[in-house]
Amino acid sequence: AMEEEWTIEWSEHNKxxxxxxxxxxxxxxxxxxxxxxxxxxxxxxxxHSYRKEMVHQARWKKGPPSASQDE
Incomplete structure (x- = not known):
């Protein structure tokens, strides 16, 4: 989850x-x-949110989200 940068409410999950x-x-x-x-x-x-984003990006021929794209 962390490696692939899923959108997760970590504080709520950890509690x-x-x-x-x-x-x-x-x-x-x-x-x-x-x-x-x-x-x-x-x-x-x-x-689910991460996979939905992956499908969206695949349809638009973009690579998966990564930290290097943000820079």
Missing amino acids: IYYDAKEELEQKKYLHAFRDFSRAIDILMTGL
């Missing part, structure tokens, strides 16, 4: 992920499962 880890340690399995699922959903939303 939910660490909350889930804490809940797992406290054996609050239902809450941990819910929060891990939410963290995965945030990643998948970023992946």
